[in-house]
Amino acid sequence: MRRMFGLYAFFYATLHVITYVWLDQNFDWMEIVTDIPKRPFITIGFISFLFLSALAATSTNVMQRRLKTKWKTLHKLVYVIPVLVVTHFLWSLKADYSEPLFYASIFILLMMLRIIYRNKVGKRKAQQI
C-alpha cells in the first residue's frame, strides 16, 4: 500500500508540475529557471518534487536490494516531503489557510499514530529479550 500511495502522490505532483510548465509558463525554460530560485514557495515545491522523484525512481524491489541500508535512509525523505509541501501550499496563498492547515493536521495525526505504534513494538521486542 505504501508504494502505491507514494507513486500516486508522484503521479499527482507530475501532473501539477506539467500544468505549471505548460499552462503557467508556456514551456519558457529560461523563465522557469529564473522563477524557481526567485519565488521561495516555488523553490520549496521544486525541492519536494526532486525528493519525490528520487523516491519514485528507487521504489522498485531491484533498487531496494541494490541500495541496501541506503534505501531506508533515502526513503526517510517521506517524512520531510509533507512538511515541504504543506509549506509550499501555505506560502502560495494570500488568505484562508484552512486547506493546507487541514493537511498539516492529518500529517501530525499520522505521525502521532506512528510514534505510538513504534513505542508499542519497541516495548514488545524489549520484553522478548
Ligand code: HEM
Ligand atoms: C517544480 C515543482 C513545483 C512547482 C513549480 C509548483 C508550482 C505551484 C504553483 C505555481 C502553485 C500555485 C497555484 C495557484 O494558486 O495558481 C502551486 C500550488 C500547489 N502546489 Fe505546487 N509546485 C511544485 C511542486 C509541488 C509538489 C511536489 C506538490 C505536492 C506533492 C505540490 C502541491 C501543491 C498544492 C497542493 C498546491 C495548492 C493547490 C493548487 O493550486 O493546486 N506542488 N504549486
